[in-house]
Amino acid sequence: MFSIRTEGLxxxxxxxxxxxxxxxxxxxxxxxxxxxxxxxxxxxxxRLLAGLLRPSAGExxxxxxxxxxxxxxxxxxxxxMPQQASLYPDLSVGxxxxxxxxxxxxxxxxxxxxxxxxxxxxxLDKFRERRAGKLSGGMYKKLGLMCAxxxxxxVLLLDEPTNGVDPISRREFWELLYALAAKKILIIVxxxxxxxxxxxxxxxxxxxxxxxxxxxxREVLKAAGAASFEExxxxxxxx
Amino acid sequence: xxxxxxxxxxxxxxxxxxxxxxxxxxFGAPILQLTIFGLALSTEIKNIKLAVxxxxxxxxxxxxxxxxxxxxxxxxxxxxxGEDPFELxxxxxxxxxxxxxxxxxxxxxxxxEGRMQLLVDASNATKARVVEAYARTITARAAAAYGPAPExxxxxxxxxxYNPAMESSLFLVPGxxxxxxxxxxxxxxxxxxxxxxxxxxxxxxxxxxxSDAEILLGKTLPFVLLGLVVxxxxxxAAHLIFGVPVRxxxxxxxxxxxxxxxxxxxxxxxISTLAKNQQQAMLGGFMFLFPAILMSGIMxxxxxxxxxxxxAAYLDPLMYFMRLLRxxxxxxxxxxxxxTNVGALALMAVFAAGxxxxxxxxxLD
Numbered sequence: 001m002f003s004i005r006t007e008g009l010x011x012x013x014x015x016x017x018x019x020x021x022x023x024x025x026x027x028x029x030x031x032x033x034x035x036x037x038x039x040x041x042x043x044x045x046x047r048l049l050a051g052l053l054r055p056s057a058g059e060x061x062x063x064x065x066x067x068x069x070x071x072x073x074x075x076x077x078x079x080x081m082p083q084q085a086s087l088y089p090d091l092s093v094g095x096x097x098x099x100x101x102x103x104x105x106x107x108x109x110x111x112x113x114x115x116x117x118x119x120x121x122x123x124l125d126k127f128r129e130r131r132a133g134k135l136s137g138g139m140y141k142k143l144g145l146m147c148a149x150x151x152x153x154x155v156l157l158l159d160e161p162t163n164g165v166d167p168i169s170r171r172e173f174w175e176l177l178y179a180l181a182a183k184k185i186l187i188i189v190x191x192x193x194x195x196x197x198x199x200x201x202x203x204x205x206x207x208x209x210x211x212x213x214x215x216x217x218r219e220v221l222k223a224a225g226a227a228s229f230e231e232x233x234x235x236x237x238x239x
Numbered sequence: 240x241x242x243x244x245x246x247x248x249x250x251x252x253x254x255x256x257x258x259x260x261x262x263x264x265x266f267g268a269p270i271l272q273l274t275i276f277g278l279a280l281s282t283e284i285k286n287i288k289l290a291v292x293x294x295x296x297x298x299x300x301x302x303x304x305x306x307x308x309x310x311x312x313x314x315x316x317x318x319x320x321g322e323d324p325f326e327l328x329x330x331x332x333x334x335x336x337x338x339x340x341x342x343x344x345x346x347x348x349x350x351x352e353g354r355m356q357l358l359v360d361a362s363n364a365t366k367a368r369v370v371e372a373y374a375r376t377i378t379a380r381a382a383a384a385y386g387p388a389p390e391x392x393x394x395x396x397x398x399x400x401y402n403p404a405m406e407s408s409l410f411l412v413p414g415x416x417x418x419x420x421x422x423x424x425x426x427x428x429x430x431x432x433x434x435x436x437x438x439x440x441x442x443x444x445x446x447x448x449x450s451d452a453e454i455l456l457g458k459t460l461p462f463v464l465l466g467l468v469v470x471x472x473x474x475x476a477a478h479l480i481f482g483v484p485v486r487x488x489x490x491x492x493x494x495x496x497x498x499x500x501x502x503x504x505x506x507x508x509x510i511s512t513l514a515k516n517q518q519q520a521m522l523g524g525f526m527f528l529f530p531a532i533l534m535s536g537i538m539x540x541x542x543x544x545x546x547x548x549x550x551a552a553y554l555d556p557l558m559y560f561m562r563l564l565r566x567x568x569x570x571x572x573x574x575x576x577x578x579t580n581v582g583a584l585a586l587m588a589v590f591a592a593g594x595x596x597x598x599x600x601x602x603l604d
Contacts (some may be wrong), residue, residue, distance in 0.1 A: 050446050082444035084439035092255050102246030103447045147443070 001065055002074050002154050002186055003170035004049060008058035018044040020209040021058065026202075027194055028154075029184035031177060033191060033200030035229060040191035042205040046157050050080040050186065074155060079148035082183050083159035083190075086144050089133025093124055095149060096132060096147055096214025111150075116209035118146045156180065158189040162196065174199050194229040205232065215238065243449055243569045247457030248464065250432065255465065263429075263437050269419045269469055270476045280538065283407050290316040290333040292324060299345030303381050307337070312373045328360045335359045335370050348385045401569045408481045414537030416473045419495065421503050421557050422528055424466040428507030429520040433456055437516055455599050459504050466500035467493070475584035487572025495563040495577070497586045504554045505591035512598035533558045540584040556591075559584045 004026040015052050018039045026049075029119040034042045037217070049060060050139045051071050057119045062069040087096060096163070097118075101111045119125035122142040127135065132143060141161050148156060158177075162170045174196070181187055181201070197203045198217050203218065205212040213220050255261050289307055294298035298324060309311045316333035324336040338356040340347040347353045357374055361367035402409045429554070435441045444454060466532060474492070477483040492551065514520035534541065534548060535557035552558050560581040566576045 007401075052442060052446060076448045078446070078448075080437050080443070082442040082446075084440050086251070086443040088254065088440055090257055090440070091250065095250070095253065099246050099250050102242045102249075102445070103449065105242055177240075 001026040001184055002069065002077065003060070003063045003066075004155070004186070005061045006045075006049075006058065007061065007199050009048060009055050009060065010057040011048060011053060012056040019048070019055075020205070022209075022211045024204050024211060024214045026186060026188055028186045029181065030176055030186065030201045031128075032186075032188045033197050034188060034206060035191060035194065035197045035203050035204045035205035037192055037233065039208070042206055042210040043191075044209075045206070046159050046188065046190055049108065050078065050157050051075065052080075053076070063117070067084075077149075077156070079145065079147045079151060079152040079153035080157045081144050081161060083163065085134040087147070090131060092131050093119075093135075093143055094128040096143060097150065100147045100150050114150055114152065115146075118149055121179070122146050122210065136169070138165045139184050141165055141169070141173060142176070145173070149180070152178070153221040155186045156188070158187070160190050160192065162191065164191065170196075172182060180235075187194065194224065194233070197229040203229070205229070227232075241453070243453045244457050244460060248461045251458075251461035252465075255431075255461075259322075265423065265465065265469065266472060269423060269473050272318055273412065273415055273473050273476050277477070278410045280407075280411045280415065284366050284373075285312055285314045287366075287370055287373070288316040288332065290314040290318050290324065290327050290336045291339070292336060293339035294341070297339060297343040297345065299343065299348065300339040301400050303344060303378070304337070305337075306377050306381050307374075324358055330360055333360075334366070334372070337374070346349075348382075352549060353382075353385070356582050359362045361388070365376055379390050398496040405601050409483055409569060410434055410565070412481045412483045412539070413568050414561055416470070416477055417499070417535070417555055417557055417560045418475055418537055420466055420470045420500065420533050421531065421560075422524075423469050424462055424500055424503040425507040425527060426511070426521060426524040427465065428459060428462045428504045429514065429524045430509040430517050431462065432508060432511035432516050433514045433520040436511075442493075450486045452601050454594070455508070455596055459508055459595075462504045462507070463500050466504065470500070472498045483568060485568050486570065487567035491572045491577050495560065495567065495581055495584070498581055498588050499556060499560040499563075502588040503583060504593050505588065506556075508595035509591065511599070512595075529576070531555050534558060535561045537561060554587075556584055556587050557586075577599070578588075 005024070006026075007023050009019055010017070011020040022041070022045065034045055036042050044053065048055055062070070062074050088099075091099065097111075097115045101115070106114065122145070124139060124142060124146065127139065131157070135143060145158070146160065148158075151155060157200065162173050165173065170193075175188060176232045177189065185188055189196075191197070197205075200217060202215065203217050203220055204214045213223065215223070217229075219234070221227070221229070224235075226235060255265065270464075289304075291300065291304040291307070293304070308315055313335075316336075318327055318328065318332065324333075324338060327333040327336055334445045336358040338358070340352070340354060344355070357376070358369070359367045359370050388420075435444070449457075478485065505523065510523040510527065511520055514523050530551075531552055532583070533539075533542070534552040536552070538555075541552045541558060544552065563577065563580045563584075566572055566580075570576075
């Protein structure tokens with residue numbers, strides 16, 4: 001099981017400070033939420049954790065079963081689902097699975113078992129032949145998640161996976177995440193929907209590149225003396 | 240084969256070949272363009288409008304005029320008796336005017352004074368030179384009827400090699416083939432990579448546990464294969480439509496095509512790293528293509544260009560490929576010419592691939 005810690009993480013794009021000294025712990029087997037409005041630094045944080053960006057200052061530390069580890073060791077067990085459309089509109093559901101199977105070098109037996117399970121859980125088995133560009137918003141996100149999960153990752157980074165998805169599909173998506181968290185996968189999900197914060201086991205509130213607070217949702221609300229996360233942003237560091 | 244490369248090749252081929260418009264662009268358009276360019280880019284000048292001014296009853300002049308018109312190069316220009324020959328050329332109704340001697344051509348030739356005047360429209364200098372050369376050939380042939388020509392102390396017999404009929408299509412079609420392969424591979428590679436970035440799928444691939452080299456090879460190898468398929472297609476079309484021969488060995492032709500396609504795909508990759516969207520990628524592709532085509536020698540000999548341009552032409556991969564195609568297809572593929580040009584092209588391929596890899600790595604970071 002992997003866990004991650006960030007220490008004083010900073011990222012600067014030219015004159016813009018995207019992240020300004022963010023430190024938090026991401027313990028294994030929990031569903032972590034990076035909560036914040038647009039431009040809070042959620043995507044930058046996830047991209048730093050996924051190794052797609054290098055920090056301007058500070059560091060990301062990786063641990064495996066409580067012992068020091070490295071990004072290189074974690075990389076084969078990491079799956080990242082970007083915020084924007086991360087699929088090929090002209091490839092079918094089945095062709096996506098085949099493509100990612102080769103990228104992750106899964107053997108035939110593992111692939112058959114995993115893809116069968118995932119198609120059943122996501123209820124996309126009837127749409128195997130449908131092209132990604134013809135899927136509904138919710139189904140599209142589920143396919144993205146399915147491709148990320150094909151390799152059975154230990155660390156799953158999801159950037160606003162429910163953005164633009166209807167409420168029923170959003171609920172289904174979160175149920176899927178709970179099922180995954182129960183398998184002791186470290187899940188880090190970013191969202192701008194404040195109501196989704198309460199669905200996480202740990203929340204990390206980001207605002208304009210700074211970490212406002214971290215902890216269990218109830219504790220964070222209690223400490224801030226607010227009834228909802230929306231209220232924290234309106235009252236406190238929010239815009 | 241490495242499963243990652245296999246997956247990329249399969250995916251790119253499925254994506255490219257599934258789209259009907261792409262299939263037409265990839266396989267239909269090059270054949271159509273080859274046919275159009277092969278026919279339109281002719282250096283032979285035909286249908287030259289010629290007006291012959293002669294005295295009535297000058298049968299020798301009429302016979303010579305018929306020699307001109309039956310040559311296939313000239314056609315009669317329509318004019319009224321007494322019209323000004325300069326006016327005829329000025330108005331564009333004639334490209335050339337042949338004025339016979341006042342007392343009749345036959346009589347003047349009998350006195351060895353058969354001097355005619357040829358007025359030529361030189362607003363197109365190339366065309367004017369060709370008209371003059373044609374006229375000299377026809378009058379020299381006609382002069383034989385008036386007895387043997389005076390002995391010349393120096394003379395030569397001309398033997399035209401490799402293209403005895405001097406068909407311009409044999410010279411131009413191999414050039415157009417190279418141009419089309421260059422166009423398809425550069426534009427397709429640059430646009431595919433930029434599209435991947437635009438779609439956001441690039442991040443997914445980059446975050447997968449793959450090495451930089453695997454990603455780069457996976458994204459470029461399919462276009463090397465497609466480039467070779469397009470090359471085979473235009474080669475077949477050139478042979479069937481224009482009768483362009485392949486006198487040299489096929490291995491030379493395909494090895495040259497492979498090295499060239501690796502170079503152009505690498506150039507396409509480098510362009511994609513500079514482009515933010517597919518429009519920019521296409522524009523970048525054409526910014527490379529236009530000078531590359533002009534400096535390649537497809538249409539104008541490189542040797543005729545100013546020294547600075549000749550220097551730049553030596554950096555143009557299309558120039559080497561052009562020389563190789565003409566040498567292998569028309570002249571049987573001299574090994575020294577082959578290895579010199581393939582060697583130069585291979586150096587460019589290594590440099591372009593290195594540049595593409597570095598640029599690609601920078602965009603990954």
